[in-house]
Amino acid sequence: MTMPKPPVPGSLRLRFIVAMLVWIVAGLVVIGLSTSALFRRHVEQQFHEELQVHLVELAELTRLEPDGSITLDRPLSDPRYAMPNSGFYWQVERHGAPPLKSASMPAGALDPSLAHQPDIVHRLAPGPTGPTMTYGFARTAPDGGSELHFLIATDERILNEVIHAFDAELRRWLALLAIGLLLTGAIVIIYTLKPLELLGAAVAAVRSGHARRMADGWPREIAPLVSDLNGLLDQNEAMVARARVEAGNLAHSLRTSLAILTDEAETLASGISGDSASTLLEQCRRIARQLDWHLARARAGGRIGAGTRLPDALVPICTAMERLHAARSVHFSIAASPPTSLAIEPEDFAEIASNLLDNAGKWAAGHVHVDWQTDGGVCRISIADDGPGIPEAAFEKVFESGKRLDEQTPGHGLGLAIARDLAQHYGGEVGLRGRNDGADGLVARITLPLTTGHLTGVDQTDGKS
Ligand SMILES: Nc1ncnc2c1ncn2[C@@H]1O[C@H](COP(=O)(O)OP(=O)(O)OP(=O)(O)O)[C@@H](O)[C@H]1O
Ligand SMILES: [Mg+2]
Incomplete structure (x- = not known):
């Protein structure tokens, strides 16, 4: 399984992640605040x-002794009223008698002003160990004398401790929940965006010529787009096929007449009217070369069948080139690089290679060497000659159609343009560079995708250096 790519600015994935983060954080903050407030209300009520x-x-437990003193029948049922400074206190008062206090209050006293009415009232008041929630009311004494004042108090800190402990636990749980939601959210995003990623790969496969159409089985939202794309591809294919046939027909019909004209011109050139005949011959060759160019362009970009095998495809071209440049005894050698397979039609590869090998043969002093390396889904083929080379500033210029630096050697300045055009149609590139070993000569570099693992295309800067 391939790892999902990290989200980049402007991507759908980044949008989803930001939206999910905002949603989860806002949701959990609201849940946290409201749960804490609810809990506080509930605990206060209790x-x-x-x-x-x-x-x-x-x-109920308070008793008046005959001597007027106050006692309790028995201690209060909650043992915290018996533990010194526990935060739970009570107090009973009567005018003229010493107040009775809980054992939990060895020092200090509760504020008796709250216990002067028959109904229970409460408020926050100072206590022996800090602010307390104090409750009090008054009752007439059974002996008909002055009123009894009852007070009960609990430290506010006890309530706060319960609430703080709950809040701390709540925060821990919400943090865990946030992590869980983020993880599941990330899985949801990867899962829902997967079809879009597959769509990109399917389009790339069509673009690189590895698939003619896009397969079926897309989610309902994407299926219409795929079906439209397939329709467009079919339409395009039909149009290109028609255009190719027409261009081919036109070129072939012109070629026949051109062959006759060339033949005639050659005959004439060997006769008396040499000058104008050679002009005629030169023009015929120029037109033939132009036709080659247009034919190559019309053919390019087709579907890749089995691809082109190296070194098999290079051997016949080098043999033919050696024969073509036999007069200058140029030797063509092929390195023993590992065999490989290129994602290009063999005819198109032959067109690229023969243009570059022909150049190398035309300018070489005696030797042309071809080798290649594969790396990251592409193959880089180098064609090195030992000729005069060209200045670095012209490495790009000579690719312009019709551009020639050396007017002494025959040619029309189209070979490099044809080669680059064809290579680029397959996501590849052609470039020139000097020799690594510092010797005179030029290296033409062809970069082409391999038949496997090349859907990402080729680094367009390569080969131009
Ligand atoms: N190996 C090389 N050594 C030196 N100069 C070269 C080499 N290859 C190309 N050039 C220069 O680049 C120019 C353009 O080459 P290109 O192949 O486009 O045209 P051409 O060979 O002149 O004509 P054509 O290939 O159309 O018959 C050449 O005219 C030449 O000046
Ligand atoms: Mg050439």
Whole structure:
């Protein structure tokens, strides 16, 4: 399985990730705040009810002794009122008698001003160990004397501790939830965007000539687009095929007449009217070369069948070139590089290679060497000669159609343009460079995709250096 590519600015994946982040963070913040507020309300309510019950219990247990002192029948049922400074306190008061206080309050006292009415009231008041939630009410004494004042209090910090502990746990859980949601969100994004990635690969396969049409089985949202694309491809293919046939027909019909004209011109050139006949001959050859160029362009960009094998495809071309340049005894050698297969029609490869090998043969002093390396889905073929070479500044210029630097050697300045044009049609490139070993001569470099693992195309800067 291939790893998903990292999201780049402007990509759908980045949009999804940003939207998901905002959604998850905002959602969890709202959930966190509302849960904390709900919990606080619930805990406060529980404390409120509990303290009211304790206050009523305190009143029920209070007894007046005959001497006017206050006692309890038994201690309050909650043991925290017996633990010193536990934060849970009670107090009973009566005018003229010493107040009775819980054992939890060895020092200090509760504010009795809250216990002067028959209904229970509560408020935040200072206590022996900090601010307390104090509840109080008053009751008439059974002996008909002055009122009894009952007070119950709990430190506010006890309530706050419960709420803070809950908040801390809530934050931990929400953080875990956020991680879980982000991970599952990432899986959802990869899963839902997969068809788009496959669509890109399918289009690349069509572009590189490895598939003629796009396969079926796309999600419902993409299927119409694929079907339209297939329609367009069919239409294009039919149009190109028609144009190719027409261009081929035109070129062939012209070629026959041109062959007759060339023949006539050659006969004339060997006769008396040499000058104008050679002009005629030269023009005929120029037209023939132009036709070659246009034919090559019409043919390029077709589907790649089995591809082109190296070195098999190079051997016959080098043999033919050696014969063509036999008069100058140029030797063509092919390196023992590992055999490989190029994603290009053999005829188109032959056209590229023979143009470059012909140049090398025309300018070589005596030797032309061909070798190649494969790397990252592409093959780089170098054709090196030991001729005079050309200045570095002209490496690009000579690719312009009709551009020639050396007027002494026959040619029409189209070979390099044809070669580059064809290579680029297959996602490849042709470039010139000096020799690595510093010797005189020129190296023509052909870069072409390999038949496998080449869907990403070829680095267009390569070969121009
Ligand atoms: N191997 C080489 N050594 C020196 N100069 C070269 C070499 N290859 C190409 N050139 C220069 O580049 C020019 C353009 O080459 P190109 O192949 O396009 O045209 P041509 O060989 O002159 O004509 P054609 O190939 O159309 O018959 C040549 O005229 C020549 O000046
Ligand atoms: Mg040439």
